[in-house]
Amino acid sequence: MPVEAEVVRPDRLRQLSPAEVAALRVYHGNRSVPLGEFFDVVGSAAEDGRVVLEGDLSRVKWLGAGMTEGELIIDGDAGMHLGAEMRGGLIEVRGNVGDWCGAEMRGGLIRVAGSAGHLVGAAYRGSQRGMRGGVIVVKGSAGNEVGSTMRRGLIVIEGDVGDFCGVSMIAGTIVVGGRLGSRPAAGMKRGTVWALCPDPQLALLPTFRYACMYQPVFLRFFGRRLQTLGASLPEAAWHGLYERYCGDLVEGGLGEILLWTRT
Amino acid sequence: MRIRGTEIVDTFAEAFPMVGTRLIVTAATPYWADIAAREVTGYGTSVIACDAECGVEAVLDPEQTPDGRPGVACLFFGFGREKLEEAVANRVGQCVMTCPTTACYDGLPEEPKTIRVGAKLRYFGDGFQISKLLEDPLGACDELRRKRRLWRVPVMDGEFVCEDVAGTCKGVAGGNFLVLAEHQEAALAAVARAVEAIAAVPDVITPFPGGVVRSGSKVGSKYKGLRASTNDAYCPTLRPLVDSRLPDGVNCVYEIVIDGLSEQAVVQAMRAGILAACGPGVVAISAGNYGGKLGPFHFHLRRLLSES
Numbered sequence: 001m002p003v004e005a006e007v008v009r010p011d012r013l014r015q016l017s018p019a020e021v022a023a024l025r026v027y028h029g030n031r032s033v034p035l036g037e038f039f040d041v042v043g044s045a046a047e048d049g050r051v052v053l054e055g056d057l058s059r060v061k062w063l064g065a066g067m068t069e070g071e072l073i074i075d076g077d078a079g080m081h082l083g084a085e086m087r088g089g090l091i092e093v094r095g096n097v098g099d100w101c102g103a104e105m106r107g108g109l110i111r112v113a114g115s116a117g118h119l120v121g122a123a124y125r126g127s128q129r130g131m132r133g134g135v136i137v138v139k140g141s142a143g144n145e146v147g148s149t150m151r152r153g154l155i156v157i158e159g160d161v162g163d164f165c166g167v168s169m170i171a172g173t174i175v176v177g178g179r180l181g182s183r184p185a186a187g188m189k190r191g192t193v194w195a196l197c198p199d200p201q202l203a204l205l206p207t208f209r210y211a212c213m214y215q216p217v218f219l220r221f222f223g224r225r226l227q228t229l230g231a232s233l234p235e236a237a238w239h240g241l242y243e244r245y246c247g248d249l250v251e252g253g254l255g256e257i258l259l260w261t262r263t
Numbered sequence: 264m265r266i267r268g269t270e271i272v273d274t275f276a277e278a279f280p281m282v283g284t285r286l287i288v289t290a291a292t293p294y295w296a297d298i299a300a301r302e303v304t305g306y307g308t309s310v311i312a313c314d315a316e317c318g319v320e321a322v323l324d325p326e327q328t329p330d331g332r333p334g335v336a337c338l339f340f341g342f343g344r345e346k347l348e349e350a351v352a353n354r355v356g357q358c359v360m361t362c363p364t365t366a367c368y369d370g371l372p373e374e375p376k377t378i379r380v381g382a383k384l385r386y387f388g389d390g391f392q393i394s395k396l397l398e399d400p401l402g403a404c405d406e407l408r409r410k411r412r413l414w415r416v417p418v419m420d421g422e423f424v425c426e427d428v429a430g431t432c433k434g435v436a437g438g439n440f441l442v443l444a445e446h447q448e449a450a451l452a453a454v455a456r457a458v459e460a461i462a463a464v465p466d467v468i469t470p471f472p473g474g475v476v477r478s479g480s481k482v483g484s485k486y487k488g489l490r491a492s493t494n495d496a497y498c499p500t501l502r503p504l505v506d507s508r509l510p511d512g513v514n515c516v517y518e519i520v521i522d523g524l525s526e527q528a529v530v531q532a533m534r535a536g537i538l539a540a541c542g543p544g545v546v547a548i549s550a551g552n553y554g555g556k557l558g559p560f561h562f563h564l565r566r567l568l569s570e571s
Contacts, residue, residue: 090401109400135400152396173395190393214421217289217366218395218413220330221424225397239331254391 001029002079003038006062008053010070010089014045045070049089058098064091067108080117083110086134099143100124105153107134111230115140118162121155122148129170131155137231144181147174150191156231166193169255175226177233188248188255194219196237196260208247208257215241216258236262264565269541269548270510271564276439276533277552278560281310281340282347283434283524284378285320285370288359289334297322299365300335302358307339308471309520311480311491314350316340316436316522318468329368330424336370338468340436340522347431348378355425356384360416366424371524372411374430381414381425388416394427435560438521438529441479441497441549442540443513449544450515457519460539466528467521476518482553494551513546526560530567537568 004027007013013021022036035041038060045051049070057063058077065084074082077095084103096114102121116138122145123130130149141159148164150172160178167183169191176195179202185193186205223238237260245257264271288303290296300319307317320336328334339354341347359367367380385392393415412427442457444450458474461467469475484492495501496508497516509516519536523529537548550564 088400107398107400133398135398154397171394192393192395212421216415217330217332217422217424218415220332221368221413222395222397224329224331225399229400254393256393 002059002061003028004061005035005038006065007035008051008060008062008072009064009067010045010049010051010072011068013051014049014070018042018044058096061098064089067091077114083108086110096140097138101138102131102134102136102155104129105131105134105136109134109229110136112136112138112140114138115159116142116157118143118145119148120146120157121150121153122146123150131172135229137226137229139232141178146176147172150174154226156226156229156233158231158233160197166191169193173222175231175233185255185257186248187251189251190254192255193257195257196233198260198262202259204245204257205248207249207253208245209249209253211244211246211256213241213243213261215239216244219258264568266538266541266568268543269545271537271541271568272547272549273565274550275552275555275564276437276550276562277555277558278435278437278439278529278562279558280560281316281342281434281436281522282344282431283338283340283522284347284351284429284431285524286337286339286351286355286380286429287323287328287334287368287370288337289328289330289332289366289368290362291332291364293322293333295362295364296333296335299359299362300337302362303354304337304339304470305358307354308476310340310342310436314341314353315347316468316470317354318470318474318522320468321462321465330366332366338466338522338524340434340470344376344378344431348380348383351378351429352380352383355380356387360384360387360418360423360425363420367426369411369426369429371430371432374432376431377428378431379427380429381412381416381427384423384425385414385416388414391417432524434522434524435526435529436522437558438523438533438560438562439518439551440533440537440540440564441551442517442519442545443497443510443547443549444515444517445512445544445546447515450517453540453542453545454517454519456542457536457540460535461519461521461532464528464532464535466525467523467532469519469521469532471520474519476520479516479518479551482557508549510546518551529560530562533562533564534567534570537564 007024018041024035052073064072080098087106099117121131129151131153144162156175158177163181166185168187171190242258304317317339323334416423479494480491495505
C-alpha cells in the first residue's frame, strides 16, 4: 500500500527537530499515521536545507511536492508525483521515479539518475497547463506523454521516451536523447521537441511538415548550459545538422520537431 | 616626470559617467563575426553627433562565446539607458541581424539593470519568432544569474538568434590623453603603440578611428548652436594666433579617447597607453579637461603613472 508523504520537503522540514519531523502525519492508504512509522529521523536540515532519504521509496508518493527551496536527495527509487508543483530547489534521485514526476512544476531542478514513468512534467487531468518552469533531467528513459501540455521549462530525457511525447505542448523544450515513441508532439501549439536519435521507423504525424535542413544556433547555447544542469548529451548534437518539421498544423503549426541527422 | 625622454604634463583627463553595455556577436566564421562587429560599432565615435560611443573590445575564441562560435565583444556607451537601448537595438537590427550567420548575446549577464535588444527586434519575425527561455534553477553558474531568453527570428539563412536583454552598468566615457610629438611620423608610431597596448586591457574601448582622434575638440564655438569646435590650443597651425598649449618643437598632436565599464578599467587603459606611447620623438603627454568643472572623474596623469 502506498504512502503519501507530501510533508517531506526541505523547506518544511528545516525548521523542525527530528521528533517533530517524526510526528508529521502521512497517509498510508486512507489511514493518517506519523512519519516516524516509516522513517528513522536523524540530524537537522536547519543549516543547509538538505534532506537525504534512504531506502526503497518506490511506493512513497508526493516527495518534494510543492517545495520552494533546499535539496532533497533520494538515495534509491521514488514513487509517483515526485516534485509535483515544485517551485524551487533541487531534487536528486539516485534511482528510478514513478509517474507524474515534476507534474505541473513551476521552478527548480529535478535530476533522476535512473528512469522515469509516464507523464513527466505533465498536466494533471482536467488542468490546462503542465510544467510551467524549471528543469527535469532524466538520465534513463521515460514513459508516455512526457511534457503533456507543458507551458514552459525544459525536460531532458537522455534515453528513449514512450508515445505522445510533448502531446498538446503549449511551449517549452523537450530533449530526447533516445528514440521517440509514436505520435510525438501531437496537438502541439508551440515549443520544441529536440530529438537526437535518428529512427528509420519514426513516422511523424501527417500534420507535421518538413521545413528544411539547418544548424539551429540556439542549440549550441542550450547544449553548453545543459551540461551545467547535469545532462550529458553528445557535444556533436549541439552544432549538428537538423531536419525541422513544423507542426502540429491542426494547432497552427508554430511548434517544431528537430531531428538530428547525425551529420 | 619623464618616461623614456617624454615629459608627462602635470594635468588630468576629465571624464563623464555613461551607461555601458557589452554585446557578444558570434558568427559561423571569424570573417563574418568581424564584419558584423565592425558594422554594429560603426559611426559610434562620440555622442557629440553619434547615437552612442562604441567599439570592439576583444576578439573572442569559440570557447569564450555563449554558443561556441567565433565571436567579438563590443562595448556601447550612451547617456542614459533609454538612449542606449534605442541606439543598440537599431544598430543590432540593421548591422547584426542583416549579417549572414550571426547571433547576438548579452555580454553582461550578471548586471541586474538591462536594456531590451532581442525584445525589440523579435517583431521582425512577424509572428513566427520563437522564444526560448533557459533557467538556471540553482543559480550555480555565475554566467546565469537570471533567466536568459533567446529570440529566434526566422531569416533567409535560418534563424537570427538574439538575446532578449543586455545588462548595463555605470561606465566612464572620455578618459583621454594627448600625444604631443615632434612630427607626424613619430606621433603616428606612438599612438599605434598606445592603441595596441590598450587593446589588451579588458572592459575598455577606444571608439575613434583606429583608436585615435586628430580633431580634438573644445566645448562651444564662436558659431551659435555648435556644441563643439576644434581644440585650437593644440593645433600647431594656430600657434601664434591662440593661447597655444604646445611646447616648443611640437608639430603634431593626436588624442586617444577611452571609454570603459569602470573607472578602474579606464585608469588601467590610460596607464598602459601612456607607457607605450612614450619614446623617441614624443615631446610630451598631456590630457584634455574642462578645468574640472564638468566631469566627476579626474584622471591625473602623474598620479596614475606613479601608482603603476
